[in-house]
Amino acid sequence: MTVLRDVETLPGVSGWHRVCRLTDLLPERGAAALVAGVQVALFRTFEGGLHAVGNLDPFSGAQVMSRGLLGCRGGVPVVASPMFKHVFDLRTGESLSEPGPGLPVFAVRVQDDMVEVSLEPASQPASSSADTADRAGTVASGER
Amino acid sequence: MVVVGHGPAGHRLVEALRARDAAGTCRVTVLGEETRAAYDRVALTSYLTEDADLALPEHDEAVRVVAGDPVTGIDLAARTVTTASGLVVEYDALVLATGSAPFVPPVPGKDLPGVFVYRTIDDLDALREHCTNLTLSRPGAGGVVVGGGLLGLEAARAVQGLGVETHVVEVAPWLMPRQLDEGGGAMLRRHVEALGMNVHAGTPMERLEAGEDGAVASVALAGGASLDAGVVVFSAGVRPRDELARGCGLQVGERGGIVVDEACRTSDPAVFAIGECALVDGQVYGLVAPCFSMAEVVADQLLAAASDTDCTARFEGADLSTKLKLMGVDVASFGDPFRADGLDVTYTDPVAGIYKRLVVSDDARTLLGGVLVGDASGYPALRAQVGTRLPGSPEQVLFGGTEAAGGDLPGATVICSCNNVSAEAIRSGIRAESLTEVAQVKACTRAGTTCGSCVPLVKRILDAELTAAGVEVSRxxxxxxxxxxxxxxxxxxxxxxxxxxxxxxxxxxxxxxxxxxxxxxxxxASLGNGHILDGEQAALQDTNDHHLANLQKNGTYSVVPRIPGGEITPERLIVIGEVARDFGLYTKITGGQRIDLFGARVEQLPLIWRRLVDAGFESGHAYGKALRTVKSCVGSTWCRYGVQDSVGMAIALELRYRGLRAPHKIKAAVSGCARECAEAQAKDFGVIATEGGWNLYVGGNGGMRPRHADLFATDLSDEELIRYVDRFLMFYIRTADRLQRTASWLESLDGGLDYLREVVVEDRLGIAGELDAAMARHVGSYSDEWADTLADPERMRRFVSFVNAPDVPDPSIAFETERDQIRPVLVAGAELEVAGR
Structure with missing residues (x-):
């Protein structure tokens, strides 16, 4: 029922993980990264904004979010899953196209031209369905 | 009560009387001329072709049936009838159901031996015996059926079935002139000729000529032609049998028929007439349905009179719409197809043998009648719409109605079959929630959220609803x-x-x-402005175009190399097999005559392409909104029936249009003859070989809303064909909506097929030169996207599993084995309650 199992127990999970150079990311395109065993989708927008969300498309069960198209909906930066085109808010992970589970969102930053990701959630994975409320607690370690 | 005549109408009357007169107040006597009791004359031909038993159910014992004793006179004053044997029967009510007699025109030789009519079982028995003797004594002898109407064609088929080379002679300019217009008659003629019969329409007959044995041997036609005719069958219409009525002084019509009122009562109140002998409101009815209606009316009248009550049963004319399968050919006419004040909408497909014509009111709003030959599937709906306001344009109605705008789809129609959402569910969702955008409709109704192929239809329904609600539809x-x-x-x-x-x-x-x-x-890409993977464009493509492969459900891709026209050498087949084996890919033959390789991880794609490109393959663009394949049958090179080299043409077309980006995918096919083994009429553009060149069809579609392609042009040379396809494709690319296939594009095109012809063939818009130049640019600038990518280190960067671990395969991708091949297992999905499944 959880996307990230036993996050706290994995060695080396906490803190910032250095992933790649900023120039490895194509503008307005995504890339998948394997961070301490967790698949993360990284996006770099035209404006230079960076986003990191879970790579798993919750509607299809496939690890494909990094291959989705970026865009905006009413000023909100979004990614559309390449599988069934479900659209998610890159800032909150919320599913915008229909009620359902959202994506976990991770903190991401650039240090010395290197992209770094923290698996500790930048925000709670948004979900518009009530039954997943407890999942947020499982995923969010709450330690920063 | 006495009934004269024991055909289908008389039989139906007696049955109706007996069913409604349980008390037995009517004593019924039936006097029949034939030695047989009533039989089903409508199915007469099946007596010959299938040896069918035509007998109608026997009446119960309360009914007295006298067969083989023709009535010779009626005494209206004494209320008696007299038969040939001298029998005199009194009546309180008399019903004449004497039917009609075949009309034999007064031509010389009409009474020769070997000349028949086609009306009774006795006629057929005699005809069969004669033909059997004829084919024995003179094998290959010809036969002539005079009359190309409904019954004449049935007779012709029967005569042909008896082993005689058959000619149909019709004095009118086309076959079935009472039901069909000229175009329908012409199409029917093609079908009849295809069955091996000879048709001579618009040809009066001069005389029949006897041979040495004194029997008929030939038929001389006007204009001097002579047909070999060891047998002649007259089926040139019928005349009402009104001689008894005339003899006793009942009123008859000028051109025959016993005059009756709407209660089917003759000029003598005690005498009724029903069926083909009756003249109601100046009209004699030859179809069985109105004859039965008259029988029912009279049964009601008689029973009412017997119980001394008023009866309101009236014969109020009949719908003369007919649909029949004549010799395996659908023929239908409905309403009044001959209305002079209407407008015609005509569709002809000479290859498929289909002719359709609608007659509509001069404002094109009301259906008045029509004719269908070759495909009468629309008959029930069309007949129901006669006299009503049309739901769409006449073309839309002609092609089945559901092609009409989304607003016209019946509520029960399932629009989204993935989620089982009906048109009504979509409409009520739109109304209840005041939805204005497709995305909202999808979220609200779930329609279009799975495979997405119904989204254009959802949009049309939404547009229709919004328009109806007065909301301006945004484009x-x-x-x-x-x-x-x-x-x-x-x-x-x-x-x-x-x-x-x-x-x-x-x-x-x-x-x-x-x-x-x-x-x-x-x-x-369509305008040739750079490679689809170059520079900024790389960020615009969805994953399929971005990775030049097709995303599958577990995040892997499938790879489809181009196999033009479906033709492939053994060496290349082996290469595909080796690549699939070496990379552990699942292989399947596609509907487009190529081979799909499934289960490739993103980082494997370049390695797979390398092997394929080195063996001479290129991208098949299975991932693109682009030309997919041009399917072909084997054509004249090998096939006994092929008339053109369909494989060669398919390869030429596929190589010409490969890589062409369009609003949606484009599928095509080339068939080497009219048997159409390549299913070209289900394609965006389809080509069917003819003796004289190629027929071009456009706007076909399989998929969720199948549509037969429309015949665009016939007997084209290679050059003409390619020029028209060039312009058709470029005009589509220029003007179609997002994700709109050619089928719905053509339907939405103002002016439809005719307009498209004007643009493509006649250059009405003056853009043909531009379209030609655009296609020339495309053809000249084509290069293989796989080879290009392999040669470009910058592009190759995107084909890694993880940006920080390019050599680590995606651990979520796993397979199990099924029928000796891999199938995906969703590892992550197994732990996740996958939404919406």
Whole structure:
């Protein structure tokens, strides 16, 4: 029922993980990264904004979010899953196209031209369905 | 009560009387001329062809049936009838159901031996005996059926079935002149000739000539022609049998028929007439349904009179619509197809043998009648709509009604079959929630959220609802562009803009989204403005175009090398097999005559392409909104029936249009003869070989809303064919909406097929030169996207599993074995309650 199992127990999970150079990311395109065993989708927008969300498309069960198209909906930066085109808010992970589970969102930053990701959630994975409320607690370690 | 005549009408009357007269107040006597009791004359031919038993159910013992004793006189004053044997029967009520007699025109020789009519079982027995003797004594002898109407064609088929070379002679200019118009008659003629019969229409007959044995041997036609005719069958219409009525002084029509009122009562109140002998309101009815209606009316009248009550049963004319399968050919006419004050809408497909004509009121709003030959599947709906306001344009109605705008789809129609959402569910969702956008409709109803193929239909329903509600329908592509795809295409074409950034800055707003980006990428690619993976365009493509492969459900891709026309050498087949084996891929033959290799991880794609490209393969563009394949049958090179080299043409077309980016995928096919083994009429453009060249069909579709392609042009040379397809495709690319296949594009095109012909063939818009040049640019600039990518280190960067671990395969991808091949297992999905499943 959880996307990230036993996050706290994995060695080396906490803190910032250095992933790649900023120039490895194509503008307005995504890339998948394997961070301490967790698949993360990284996006770099035209404006230079960076986003990191879970790579798993919750509607299809496939690890494909990094291959989705970026865009905006009413000023909100979004990614559309390449599988069934479900659209998610890159800032909150919320599913915008229909009620359902959202994506976990991770903190991401650039240090010395290197992209770094923290698996500790930048925000709670948004979900518009009530039954997943407890999942947020499982995923969010709450330690920063 | 006495009934004279024991045909289907008399039989039906007695049955109706007996069923409604349980008390037995009527004593019924039936006097029949034939030695047989009533039989089903409508099915007469089956007596010959299938040896069918035509007998109608016997009446119960309360009915007295006298067969083989013709009535010779009626005494109205004494209320008696007299028969040939001298029998005199009294009546309180008399019903004449004497039917009709075949009309034999007064031509010399009409009484020769070997000349028949086609009315009774006795006629058929005699005809069969004669033909059997004829084929024995003179094998290969010909036969002539005089009359190309309904019954004449049945007779012709029967005569042919008896082993005689058959000619049909019709004095009218075309077959079935009472039911069909000229076009329908002409199409029917093609079918009849295809069955091996000879048709001589518009040809009066001069005389029958006897041979040495004194029997008929030939028929001389006007104009001097002579037909070999060891047998002649007259089926040139019927005349009402009204001689008894005349003899006793009942009123008869000028051209025959016993005059009756709407209660079927003759000029003598105690005498009724029903069936083919009756003249109601100046009309004699030869179809069985109105004859039965009359029988029912009279049964009611008689029973009412017997119980001394009023009866309101009336014969109120009949719907003369007919649909029949004549010799395996659907023929139907409905309403009044001969209305002079109506407008005609005609569709002819000479290859498929289909003719359809609608007659509509002069404002094109009301259906008046029509004719269908070759395909009468629309008959029930069309007949029901006679006299009513049409739900769509006449063309839409002609092609089945459901092709009409979304607003006309019946509520029960399932629009989204993935989620089982009906048109009504979509409409009520739109109304209840005041939805105005497709995305909202999808979220609200779930329609279009799975495979997405119904989204254009959902949009049409939404547009129709909004229009009906007075909301202005926006043609905007998405929130970033106010323009439709066609408008954006023109903007890009005219301004020469080559980047999405500039286009959205100058003509849109915001940063774009997953809807507008691929559309613009496709437009830029269609106009030849750079490689689809170059520079900024790389960010616009959805994953399939981005990775030049097709995303599958577990995040792997499938790879489809081009196999033009479906033709492949053993060496290349072996290479595909080796590649699949070496990379552990699942292989399946596609519907487009190629081979799909499934289960490739993203980092394997370049390695697979390397092997394929080295063996001479190239991308098959299975991932693109582009030409997919041109399917072909084996054609004249090998096939006994082929008339042109369909494989060669398919390869030429596929190589010409490969890589062409379009609003949606494009499928094509070439068939080497009219047998159509390549299913070209289900394609965006289809080509069928003829003796004289190629017939071109456009706008066909399989998929969720199948549509037969329309015949666009016939007997084209190679050059003409390619020129027309060039322009058709470029005009489609220029003007179609986002994700609109050619089928719905053609339906939405103002002026439809005729307009398309004017643009493509006659260059009505003066753009043919531009379209030709655009296609020439495409053909000249084509290069293989796989080979290009392999040669470009910058592009190769995207084919890694993880940006920080390029050599680690995606651990979520796993397979199990089924029928000796891999099948995907969703590892992550197994732990996840996958939404919406």
């Amino acid at each position: 905007a592509l998405c929130e970033h562009f106010e323009h439709s795809r066609a408008e954006l295409f023109d903007i890009v074409r005219v301004t020469g803009i080559t980047t999405f950034t500039r286009l959205i800055a100058e003509h849109g707003r915001g940063r774009g989204c997953d809807i507008c980006k691929p559309v613009v990428a496709s437009i830029l």
